Amino acid sequence: MENAYASLIRGVGEDLGRPGLLDTPKRAAKAFQYLCKGYTEDLNTLVNGAVFPSDNDQIVLVKDIELYSLCEHHLLPFIGKAHVAYIPSGKVLGLSKVARIVDMFARRLQIQENLTKQIADAIQEVTDARGVAVVLEAKHMCMMMRGVEKQNSVMKTSIMLGLFRESAQTRNEFLTLIQS
Numbered sequence: 001m002e003n004a005y006a007s008l009i010r011g012v013g014e015d016l017g018r019p020g021l022l023d024t025p026k027r028a029a030k031a032f033q034y035l036c037k038g039y040t041e042d043l044n045t046l047v048n049g050a051v052f053p054s055d056n057d058q059i060v061l062v063k064d065i066e067l068y069s070l071c072e073h074h075l076l077p078f079i080g081k082a083h084v085a086y087i088p089s090g091k092v093l094g095l096s097k098v099a100r101i102v103d104m105f106a107r108r109l110q111i112q113e114n115l116t117k118q119i120a121d122a123i124q125e126v127t128d129a130r131g132v133a134v135v136l137e138a139k140h141m142c143m144m145m146r147g148v149e150k151q152n153s154v155m156k157t158s159i160m161l162g163l164f165r166e167s168a169q170t171r172n173e174f175l176t177l178i179q180s
């Protein structure tokens with residue numbers, strides 16, 4: 001990976017020998033590995049038993065989870081927020097685990113559409129919830145820094161499973177909660 005970064009830097013005509021760039025290939029490789037660390041994680045290890053019995057049968061929502069990912073088409077960041085909700089069917093998931101599930105999938109090469117679905121499916125799998133809702137809103141550097149250079153566009157994606165899909169009332173309750 002270090003060699004790949006060295007070729008990239010040479011490729012744009014830079015001098016790899018100048019002091020500021022000497023260790024850049026090594027640093028960049030380390031950073032990239034960190035941004036892609038989700039590949040080394042898996043759902044069961046991550047959740048590690050943090051699923052607890054509960055008779056709560058109403059919406060559990062974790063809102064405004066910071067989201068940092070890399071688009072798989074340009075390897076540029078997309079950054080935003082994730083809102084994750086589910087309706088328990090006898091068990092609830094430790095709150096920090098919801099954020100860690102978002103991270104596990106975000107720290108891979110992604111498109112926002114697939115990321116949304118992977119988070120929703122994982123929450124469903126872990127909790128057996130009666131419904132799962134995930135909304136992601138993100139700004140894509142590949143749109144802002146290059147190409148169409150649209151600085152203010154935000155991409156929103158959502159996945160609704162179970163009760164959130166079947167019941168307009170439940171879905172609206174969720175949508176109202178994430179707007180407030």
Ligand SMILES: [Zn+2]
Binds near residue numbers: 074143
């Ligand atoms: Zn892109």
